[in-house]
Amino acid sequence: MQDNDLKNEIENVLRTYPDNVFTVEKIADVIRSHGSAAFKLIVQELAALERENIAVVTDEGKFKLNPDKQKLSGIFHANDKGFGFVAYDDEAPDAYIAPDNTMNALNGDTVDMAIVRPAQPGSDRGPEGKVTAITERKYTRVVGPFSKTGDDKGYFGQLTLNDKKIAKYKFYINDVGLKPTPGEVITAQIVEYPNAKHPDYMVGIADEVIGSVDDPGIDILQIVYAHDIPAEFPEDVLQAADAIPDHVTEAEKVGREDITDQDLVTIDGESSKDLDDAVTAWKLPNGNFHLGVHIADVSHYVKPDSLLDKEAFRRGTSVYLTDRVIPMLPRRLSNGICSLNEGELRLCMSCEMEIDQSGNVINHRIHPSLMRSTARMTYTAVNKILESHDEKTMEHYKKLVPMFEVMGQLHKILYKHRKARGAIDFDDNEAEIIVDEKGHPIDIKLRIRGLAERMIESFMLAANETVAKHYSDKHVPFIYRVHETPDADRIRTFFQTLTAFGINVKGDPEHVTPKTLQNVLKKVAGKPEEMMVSVMLLRSLKQARYADQSLGHFGLAAPYYTHFTSPIRRYPDTMVHRLIHYYEDNGINDETKKKYGNVLDEIATTTSEYERRAVDAERDTDSMKKAEYMNDHIGEEFDGVVSSVMKFGLFVELPNTVEGLVHISRMDDDYYQYVEQFMALVGRNTRRTYKMGQPIRVKVVNVDVKQSAVDFDVVDPEKTPQSNMLPKRSYSRDSNRRGGNNNHGHSNFHSNNNHGNANNRHGNNRNSRGNNHSGGSNHNRNKR
DSSP states (O other), X not given: OOHHHHHHHXXXXXXXXXXXXXXXXXXXXXXXXXXXXXXXXXXXXXXXXXXXXXXXXOTTSOEEEOGGGSOEEEEEEEOTTSOEEEEOOSSSOOEEEOGGGSTXXXXXXXXXXXXXXXXXXXXXXXXXXXXXXXXXXXXXXXXXEEEOOSOOTTSSEEEOOOOTTTTTSEEEEOSSSOOOOTTEEEEEEEEEOOOSSOTTEEEEEEEEEEEETTSTTHHHHHHHHHTTOOOSOOHHHHHHHHTSOSSXXXXXXXXXXXXXXXXXXXXXXXXXXXXXXXXXXXXXXXXXXXXXXXXEOHHHHSOTTSHHHHHHHHHOBOEEETTEEEOSSOHHIIIIITSOOBTOEEEEEEEEEEEOTTSOEEEEEEEEEEEEEEEEEEHHHHHHHHTSOOHHHHHHTTTTHHHHHHHHHHHHHHHHHHHHHTOOOOOXXXXXXXXXXXXXXXXXXXXXXXXHHHHHHHHHXXXXXXXXXHHHHTTOOOOEXXXXXXXXXXXHHHHHHHHHTTOOOOOOGGGOOHHHHHHHHHHHTTSTTHHHHHHHHHHHSOOOEEESSOOOBTTTTBSSOOOOSOTTTBHHHHHHHHHHHHHHHHOSSHHHHHHHHTTHHHHXXXXXXXXXXXXXXXXXXXXXXXXXXXXXXXXXXXXXEEEEEETTEEEEEOTTSOEEEEEGGGOTTSOEEEEGGGTEEEETTTOBEEETTOEEEEEEEEEETTTXXXXXXXXXXXXXXXXXXXXXXXXXXXXXXXXXXXXXXXHHHHHHOXXXXXXXXXXXXXXXXXXXXXXXXXXXXXXX
């Protein structure tokens, strides 16, 4: 028995019986661990629990749970079948909550919890608990279409909940306040939550009409309101933006370095209108490179505690939703004076670097400047120059072509440098959903990242690292972008799974390095299991976030990292610029360190939350539009790849990134057994085997647009590969037949819509796919 397991087992005993006192002998009896060696270990672990204030020693020398530790709190994750889980510890498995013990908590509520059954040592299943109090509600306001039916229970009418996580509840509107008309989409304040008297419905007050069910774009607007994303700018904020001159004044030029003689270019997508970064590069006489990354000086216009500043902080980030952008700043700023538009004089913050032939930044300067963009370049045009050497494009930009060629060389050096230190490169496909004038999706295309896109990413990463190191070395309060080392237990599980697949990994889970994980991806590159390994690795990593401490970025293998390059669309970047200005203007000393020392932690925490809010809204919108697109293709067949395998079925991803479910109830050609060791479904009689990364042909059989759910059937199951993965023992038909008793019904998955993570019974994979590095919009220039 490992000491850590023993310690957890003893803690579970104390938590299970919080009012009892224990002798060492009694604890030994409860955990059935006897003998002098075991006695000594129990004493050692009790001493450790006492040092951590989890256990206390009574006057009689006995042990009990510290009364201050009796109450556990965490986030409740609901399941449509009535049970749920509470995530109460970053490292411990979630606690299972039986239907009778949930207190009718809603998904996302913060709850207090008591343990009623401890976790079994050595098992990945968490303890069982019961909710003792709901301390903070996730939902205080809902949005949806209003209707009147014959089943309104005496209330004024009903609001239909489209939010997948609470869609199982009815929602009645009382006759207090606004009286909406059927067909209007409204918001409502919740005044009664599910309770013992009415566990299946809520009651609220209508407070705003946001449109009609027939209005184009109302579906996306409902998602915006559901996530509490500010949709409109207050009038006084717009007036504050209008009061800012639309040009650089003479007074604003004072104290800035004039770099208008340099060839600076913006390189963005064709549709981009908020151009917040410009770059330049040239070869130095000593053989090194000069790289200039020049960023719009948003903080000059968004002053501390101003109306614009407070509104930008309230939003946290721009949100990109298929055919629209909800900007962090009013468009007069984001598309106007703060945008580095071609030929226009602009204020910026510059990070100029000297980079050697090995990719090391050996000199740098960070300073405010005055610039003018030479050309508004697109990724398409730069790729035509650097990749296809298109003569017409090269002739049109012949003055700039030599600079682009230098940039291409420098990118290759920077990329090689990052890979050499262990940066993990996840090349997830990103979808571009094309919609018509009514917002209906008509096509889904893959965004192809060419050399120009990767080059700009390299330059932004270099600037972000340089700025972070500069201010970390000066030991001043600052905002950083951090991605911490993954938990050893998750990495250990990941390594064990790889071993089961015959992939040998050398490395210590307790001291894992980015290079180790990079080598894992390299080992499976181009092989059928590449997707499976990549997904499992992503789920093993932590989420990137903002912090006031320089903790490094594991995924980038960067000891220092921040977000400096997108202040138009991310508040932390604006804050980084503000800090640079402040230290530039006031120097660095004990007094200046005090000004921001106590506020940056809250800013980092809040903007991390708002970033996740934006990501969730973007993901929900994409899922809805993808389902809407597939609704036009019911009955059609597609080639895809098995992207995930669960007890309840297969997830299949199409080349256009649409993901759908083949539920086990539709796999009626055999009884399928889930083999956890290999994460595969295997037919008991036919031995047909489905596992991640496997090519598969499917037919679209059903689409639920409201729930963003796509259902597939397997075409020609007899062509499925066979295996001998099933363990040699008898099976209970009931537990494997079409999803029988596995607690993973079809409606459960689609109500959570977390692409296979939410259904892990004990929540060990709460980071959803693709969220570990980016933590940001697909449209953000630098997603890391």
